[in-house]
Amino acid sequence: MKWEIVENYQALSAFAGRLLLDAIRQHPAIILGLPTGRTPEGMYEYIVEECGREYRCFNAARTFNLDEYVGIPPSHPGSYYTYMRHHLFDHVDIRESNIHIPDGSAPDLELECRRYEMELAQAGGLDLTVLGLGRNGHIGFNEPGTPFDSRTRVVGLTESTRRANAPEFQAGHVPTRAITIGIETILDSKRIVLFASGREKAAIVRRFATEEPSEMLPASALRGHPDVTVVVDQKAAELIEELPGVGRP
Ligand code: GLP
Numbered sequence: 001m002k003w004e005i006v007e008n009y010q011a012l013s014a015f016a017g018r019l020l021l022d023a024i025r026q027h028p029a030i031i032l033g034l035p036t037g038r039t040p041e042g043m044y045e046y047i048v049e050e051c052g053r054e055y056r057c058f059n060a061a062r063t064f065n066l067d068e069y070v071g072i073p074p075s076h077p078g079s080y081y082t083y084m085r086h087h088l089f090d091h092v093d094i095r096e097s098n099i100h101i102p103d104g105s106a107p108d109l110e111l112e113c114r115r116y117e118m119e120l121a122q123a124g125g126l127d128l129t130v131l132g133l134g135r136n137g138h139i140g141f142n143e144p145g146t147p148f149d150s151r152t153r154v155v156g157l158t159e160s161t162r163r164a165n166a167p168e169f170q171a172g173h174v175p176t177r178a179i180t181i182g183i184e185t186i187l188d189s190k191r192i193v194l195f196a197s198g199r200e201k202a203a204i205v206r207r208f209a210t211e212e213p214s215e216m217l218p219a220s221a222l223r224g225h226p227d228v229t230v231v232v233d234q235k236a237a238e239l240i241e242e243l244p245g246v247g248r249p
Contacts, residue, residue, distance in 0.1 A: 013042025
């Protein structure tokens, strides 16, 4: 596991954005696993700006989002579909048919999970997956207690996750369930980048850096993966400065 500590959110966003664009340049038909949430907003902004200037980057790329809320249609302002259109897809040259996001409003959710997992397998699996880090250590919507051999499925959201994501919804209407790709689905990705920003992530970043892998800390499953880069800014890293081998900018 490789650690990168960068100065601030802007540097974090540029680092992750560059890494993703470099990967696309090396392999234009790449299969990307993409996150939502506040952390990736700056990364998407960086990518959109670079793509607009440089070259037709997403022309051959295929994307699979990590997760989506259950019970809201893609057109809902709080859906991850809307988020991705707003932050990335509406501004780059990705082909509509190459965008994949679980449909949380599908009539048969179990079937939708199987369909998504199959579509991903048929595409050849994830080449590069970018992950945010939930305050309780979740990745995608794999909450504490998730078995490391989990695949795409419907999950219940913890109160703390619902509280963190409440600003996207009207009071009392925060979804209680989501579809998420599983931990094993993530671990099948050839390469993984996990990133975290800000003091509110410092405690969980410390746990992630120091605790033994356990299902109570979903992100700790990444320890068993051969190609993981962890990128954190100084505020998120402020509780891990004593770790050996972790350099500072
Ligand atoms: C959300 C998403 C995750 C995300 C995480 C952190 O609930 N489902 O994919 O990485 O929580 O979000 P944020 O970046 O807003 O802190």
